[in-house]
Amino acid sequence: xxxxxxxxxxxxxxxxxxxxxxxxxxxxxxxxxxxxxxxxxxxxxxxxxxxxxxxxxxxxxxxxxxxxxxxxxxxxxxxxxxxxxxxxxxxxxxxxxxxxxxxxxxxxxxxxxxxxxxxxxxxxxxxxxxxxxxxxxxxxxxxxxxxxxxxxxxxxxxxxxxxxxxxxxxxxxxxxxxxxxxxxxxxxxxxxxx
Amino acid sequence: xxxxxxxxxxxxxxxxxxxxxxxxxxxxxxxxxxxxxxxxxxxxxxxxxxxxxxxxxxxxxxxxxxxxxxxxxxxxxxxxxxxxxxxxxxxxxxxxxxxxxxxxxxxxxxxxxxxxxxxxxxxxxxxxxxxxxxxxxxxxxxxxxxxxxxxxxxxxxxxxxxxxxxxxxxxxxxxxxxxxxxxxxxxxxxxxxx
DNA sequence: AGCTTAGTTGGACGGCGTACAGTTCGCAAG
DNA sequence: CTTGCGAACTGTACGCCGTCCAACTAAGCT
Numbered sequence: 255x256x257x258x259x260x261x262x263x264x265x266x267x268x269x270x271x272x273x274x275x276x277x278x279x280x281x282x283x284x285x286x287x288x289x290x291x292x293x294x295x296x297x298x299x300x301x302x303x304x305x306x307x308x309x310x311x312x313x314x315x316x317x318x319x320x321x322x323x324x325x326x327x328x329x330x331x332x333x334x335x336x337x338x339x340x341x342x343x344x345x346x347x348x349x350x351x352x353x354x355x356x357x358x359x360x361x362x363x364x365x366x367x368x369x370x371x372x373x374x375x376x377x378x379x380x381x382x383x384x385x386x387x388x389x390x391x392x393x394x395x396x397x398x399x400x401x402x403x404x405x406x407x408x409x410x411x412x413x414x415x416x417x418x419x420x421x422x423x424x425x426x427x428x429x430x431x432x433x434x435x436x437x438x439x440x441x442x443x444x445x446x447x448x
Numbered sequence: 449x450x451x452x453x454x455x456x457x458x459x460x461x462x463x464x465x466x467x468x469x470x471x472x473x474x475x476x477x478x479x480x481x482x483x484x485x486x487x488x489x490x491x492x493x494x495x496x497x498x499x500x501x502x503x504x505x506x507x508x509x510x511x512x513x514x515x516x517x518x519x520x521x522x523x524x525x526x527x528x529x530x531x532x533x534x535x536x537x538x539x540x541x542x543x544x545x546x547x548x549x550x551x552x553x554x555x556x557x558x559x560x561x562x563x564x565x566x567x568x569x570x571x572x573x574x575x576x577x578x579x580x581x582x583x584x585x586x587x588x589x590x591x592x593x594x595x596x597x598x599x600x601x602x603x604x605x606x607x608x609x610x611x612x613x614x615x616x617x618x619x620x621x622x623x624x625x626x627x628x629x630x631x632x633x634x635x636x637x638x639x640x641x642x
Numbered sequence: 643a644g645c646t647t648a649g650t651t652g653g654a655c656g657g658c659g660t661a662c663a664g665t666t667c668g669c670a671a672g
Numbered sequence: 673c674t675t676g677c678g679a680a681c682t683g684t685a686c687g688c689c690g691t692c693c694a695a696c697t698a699a700g701c702t
Contacts, residue, residue, distance in 0.1 A: 261697070262649060288690060298651050300691080305649095309690065357555040360601050396602065396620070397627035404598020407554050408590065426590070433591035433631060440630020453682040454666020482659060492682050494660075499680095503659065 263297050267305045270295070274316050282354035286313075317359055318367025323348045326376050334383035335438050341377065342402050342434055349403065350423075353410035360407050374399075385447035394441045401437060405430045457491050461499045464489070468510050476548035480507075511553055512561025517542045520570050528577040529632050535571065536596050536628055543597065544617075547604035554601050568593075579641035588635045595631060599624045 257263060273294050277286045288309055292299040306312045325344040331337040349356050359365065374395065381391045409426040440446070451457060467488050471480045482503055486493040500506045519538040525531040543550050568589065575585045603620040634640070 257650075258697075261651090262699080265649075287688085289688085300652090300693095301650050303691075357551065360554050360598070361551040393619075393623045393626060396623050397599075397630075400598045400602040401595055401627070404554070404594045404601065405591075407598070408594045425587075429587045429590045432587060433595070433634070436591075436631050436634020436637075437627060439634060440627070443630075451681075452666075453664070454680070455682090456667065456680060459680080481657085483657080494662095494683090495681050497660075 263295070263301065265295065265297060265301060265305055270302060270305050270312070271315055271319060274312055275319065278316060278352070278354060283358060284354075313358060314362065314365060314367060317355060317362065318365040318369045320348060320352055320355060321345075321365060321367070321369035321373060323351070324369075324373060326373070327380075329376070329379065331380075334380040335442055337380045338377065338384070338398070339434060339438060341373070341380070342398055343431070345373070345402050346406055346427075346430055349406035350410060356403070356407045356410050360403055381441075384442050386441065390446060394446075397437060397441070401433065402430075405433070457489070457495065459489065459491060459495060459499055464496060464499045464506070465509055465513060468506055469513065472510060472546065472549060477552060478548075507552060508556065508561065511549060511556065512563050514542060514546055514549060515539075515561070515563035515567060517545075518563075518567060520567070521574075523570070523573065525574075528574040529636055531574045532571065532578070532592070533628060533632060535567070535574070536592055537625070539567070539596050540600055540621075540624055543600035544604060550597070550601045550604050554597050575635075578636050580635070584640060588640075591631060591635070592628075595627065596624075599627070 270291070274286060274291055277290060277294060281290075288302055289299045292302055295301075302312075306315070324341070327337040327340045331340075349359070377395055377398065378391055381394055386394055405426070409423065409430070464485070468480060468485055471485060471488060475484075482496055483493045486496055489495075496506075500509070518535070521531040521534045525534075543553070571589055571592065572585055575588055580588055599620070603617065603624070
């Protein structure tokens with residue numbers, strides 16, 4: 255801090271979020287502290303509070319930002335179930351790209367930011383095209399979200415006792431896929447369609 | 449602390465774990481700190497370290513302890529799928545009884561303690577009787593565990609935006625049940641049986 | 643030119659987990 | 673019955689954490 259009080263440091267909400275993102279990638283959740291963030295931006299810790307309400311809000315923002323990477327299938331995709339499958343797989347992959355973030359994600363159970371809401375809307379639209387409305391649709395929505403985040407959390411956790419993690423990741427990917435197909439089959443079974 | 453150094457306080461690993469359990473129930477995860485725990489046991493914070501290696505280990509122990517409450521179906525239950533269903537539902541209910549614990553549970557992804565291992569073995573045995581072996585069985589195991597813990601995490605999280613949480617809990621319980629049935633149906637579909 | 647206001651700093655508060663050294667007791671061996 | 677030892681416990685301290693407050697300064701508007 256070779257700056258005297260009052261001198262601007264060029265801080266922005268965007269710059270703060272970006273730095274937070276980097277810290278998260280480098281040192282995991284434990285590495286992301288207000289002080290470390292300030293250090294990286296060459297600023298006093300308190301300066302952050304002019305751009306972010308607090309740590310919780312910052313985490314929420316970062317979490318939601320990550321969801322922007324999810325590939326949303328075209329709304330007019332031929333088969334809505336295929337679209338849902340692709341959407342959930344993409345979400346799963348994105349989550350795997352930010353392992354330390356997943357537990358947080360789950361603790362807040364599913365970010366409530368703009369991106370999260372958008373994904374939810376897309377899913378509801380696809381479910382609608384698959385024949386599910388209202389309560390049924392919300393039910394299916396919960397199940398799919400929970401399953402995906404839960405599986406990501408499970409996958410990104412510390413390796414249980416297997417020797418090398420490489421085939422494990424692939425194995426988990428397949429497990430995820432299997433379960434997802436079962437769920438989708440159940441969701442769109444004839445008895446479910448209103 | 450009206451005790452001078454060296455005087456025994458009658459601490460035991462069991463007493464410590466029990467107090468931790470109580471604190472967890474009363475104040476959630478945030479309420480469980482080494483210092484608060486020591487305060488409740490009328491002891492200096494460091495005294496705990498004679499009975500527990502550290503906070504992480506303590507949490508692991510408490511987490512695994514909770515799993516003891518899960519009702520394990522009789523091994524010779526008529527239908528293994530029904531047994532699995534009952535087992536997962538009991539697990540879900542137990543988890544709901546300790547809301548603040550669930551995120552931790554997921555972060556460590558499924559306790560690795562004695563009780564957790566036992567439950568895993570029971571599930572594998574039931575899956576075996578349902579016709580699943582080896583890789584298939586492990587696959588199904590992952591899916592079921594992830595689904596259950598994930599759903600519990602989702603349910604115990606802060607209410608999204610619904611007005612009153614009472615019907616929500618019931619709703620979620622039904623959602624859980626629906627998804628679970630779909631999963632079990634998929635797992636035991638003819639194509640899966642070796 | 644002067645005033646307002648937003649951005650930033652130094653410092654502090656209360657809390658956390660836990661390491662280190664010292665004190666004191668219970669208990670087994672002599 | 674003494675002695676010695678190891679385990680339990682305390683006091684103190686270190687280095688973190690998130691966040692609030694008052695002071696200060698620079699930029700921008702009038």
